[in-house]
Amino acid sequence: MAQDVVLLVGTAKGLFRFRSRDRHSWQEEGPDFLGAPIYAAVQDPRSGSLLAGVNDIFYGPSIRRSHDLGATWDQGGCDLSYAPGDPEEVLRVWSILPGPADQPDLLYAGVEASGLFRSLDGGDSWQEVDGIRSHPTHEQWASGFGGKCMHTLAMDPHRPGRMFFACSTGGLYRTDDGGNSWEPKNQGIRCDFMPEDQRFPEVGQCVHKFSLAAAPDRLYLQNHGGVYRSDDGGDSWIDIGQGLPSDFGFPVLAHPRRPDTAYVIPLGEGRLPPALQLAVHRTDDAGKTWRALQQGLPAHVFTGVLRDGFRADAHDPLGLYLGTTSGSLFASADEGERWQVVADHLPRIHSVAVAYAP
Amino acid sequence: MITVHLPDDLAAAFGFQNPLQLPAAPTLGDLLTSLDRTYPGLGSRLTSADGAIRPHLNIFLPQALARGEDGPRLPLSDGEDVWVIRAVSGGGDRARPAS
Numbered sequence: 001m002a003q004d005v006v007l008l009v010g011t012a013k014g015l016f017r018f019r020s021r022d023r024h025s026w027q028e029e030g031p032d033f034l035g036a037p038i039y040a041a042v043q044d045p046r047s048g049s050l051l052a053g054v055n056d057i058f059y060g061p062s063i064r065r066s067h068d069l070g071a072t073w074d075q076g077g078c079d080l081s082y083a084p085g086d087p088e089e090v091l092r093v094w095s096i097l098p099g100p101a102d103q104p105d106l107l108y109a110g111v112e113a114s115g116l117f118r119s120l121d122g123g124d125s126w127q128e129v130d131g132i133r134s135h136p137t138h139e140q141w142a143s144g145f146g147g148k149c150m151h152t153l154a155m156d157p158h159r160p161g162r163m164f165f166a167c168s169t170g171g172l173y174r175t176d177d178g179g180n181s182w183e184p185k186n187q188g189i190r191c192d193f194m195p196e197d198q199r200f201p202e203v204g205q206c207v208h209k210f211s212l213a214a215a216p217d218r219l220y221l222q223n224h225g226g227v228y229r230s231d232d233g234g235d236s237w238i239d240i241g242q243g244l245p246s247d248f249g250f251p252v253l254a255h256p257r258r259p260d261t262a263y264v265i266p267l268g269e270g271r272l273p274p275a276l277q278l279a280v281h282r283t284d285d286a287g288k289t290w291r292a293l294q295q296g297l298p299a300h301v302f303t304g305v306l307r308d309g310f311r312a313d314a315h316d317p318l319g320l321y322l323g324t325t326s327g328s329l330f331a332s333a334d335e336g337e338r339w340q341v342v343a344d345h346l347p348r349i350h351s352v353a354v355a356y357a358p
Numbered sequence: 359m360i361t362v363h364l365p366d367d368l369a370a371a372f373g374f375q376n377p378l379q380l381p382a383a384p385t386l387g388d389l390l391t392s393l394d395r396t397y398p399g400l401g402s403r404l405t406s407a408d409g410a411i412r413p414h415l416n417i418f419l420p421q422a423l424a425r426g427e428d429g430p431r432l433p434l435s436d437g438e439d440v441w442v443i444r445a446v447s448g449g450g451d452r453a454r455p456a457s
Contacts, residue, residue: 058414058444059368059403075371075399081407089406 010038010351023333043355053093088113097153110150114167141170158216171205185234192225215259222252240287245274251310296339308351323349387430
């Protein structure tokens with residue numbers, strides 16, 4: 001490997017970094033922003049800079065930038081807030097998405113209360129994206145236990161102008177015109193928390209996470225109950241959770257090269273791992289069957305993995321990384337077959353992301 | 359002049375030594391505006407978009423405790439000290455105190 005892998009670990013009390021050349025031996029760096037909850041930290045692949053959503057309890061949310069892989073951070077840009085008098089307030093940053101390669105200064109950020117911001121100057125200033133909180137379905141959005149958050153953003157690499165966001169509760173939305181108009185794409189996704197005759201609404205789903213697969217128009221989705229696949233860009237969804245010990249969970253991850261392969265981390269009663277065995281489940285046939293991968297993951301655990309606590313790197317074989325709510329960080333360098341502990345006793349882990357360093 | 363005492367972590371982040379000396383201002387809100395002009399971005403750390411003092415901060419004036427949306431309207435006089443102090447509410451992860 002020519003580059004080090006750097007894991008960006010957002011926790012309830014700061015951002016931690018772990019660096020490795022071989023994906024087996026890890027060195028801790030940082031931490032940064034100690035005491036501040038972090039839900040999103042990413043590397044901008046265009047510049048190599050790091051971006052972190054810092055949700056300071058005292059001073060409010062900001063998106064900080066580091067141009068030296070975390071050695072120093074700036075104070076963030078301005079105007080990451082709704083207009084004065086708005087009935088909603090920007091409370092936390094939940095997701096950060098760098099724009100396409102041909103727009104090097106374009107960034108997106110999803111926030112709580114659910115809304116989307118855009119920066120055209122690399123994060124110096126932010127503006128709310130129109131047409132989302134004014135969408136006719138917006139009044140049906142509500143707050144899940146984690147907050148009313150826009151937690152997942154993705155650009156479709158196969159279809160220019162197509163972008164997705166998901167919010168809880170609210171559901172999945174798609175634009176095909178670069179963000180000028182948005183449509184809910186939740187047909188077939190079940191709401192277990194609604195009465196029997198109202199379980200398939202247009203919006204209001206508590207989508208926990210979605211992930212774009214390597215094939216055009218294929219997505220995987222973990223709902224608040226139900227694991228789904230779409231082969232038509234979200235226009236329709238197929239329930240693929242039957243082979244799992246529980247179809248409840250938070251993260252879902254599509255393999256970056258194999259469109260039939262995806263990963264979930266089921267949680268059962270009490271939002272704990274089924275049989276208290278922490279396990280990643282993988283399908284290699286687009287959801288027809290699932291296999292538990294747990295070698296090296298602990299048994300008799302009272303923990304979970306949150307929606308952004310599970311990520312892959314870009315290597316072959318695929319590296320996988322998961323962080324738990326009880327502060328353990330695990331890594332697999334062989335597509336999930338075997339796992340090792342990277343760190344224990346961290347704060348509650350909200351997010352894991354992969355960066356690269358020379 | 360007005361002497362402003364800010365939390366040490368903010369002073370370190372924005373690169374100044376406590377306390378700050380700022381020109382006299384008729385209200386706390388005017389003082390905060392002046393502070394943000396001097397150190398761009400610092401104002402948004404202390405107040406939300408609608409100008410209210412952030413819920414986990416207390417700003418002490420000689421005769422009053424400034425909080426919320428009414429706090430910035432409090433009057434100031436030349437020569438006074440203003441203390442910005444983090445509230446007794448750390449450790450959680452909610453930007454708003456539990457109601």
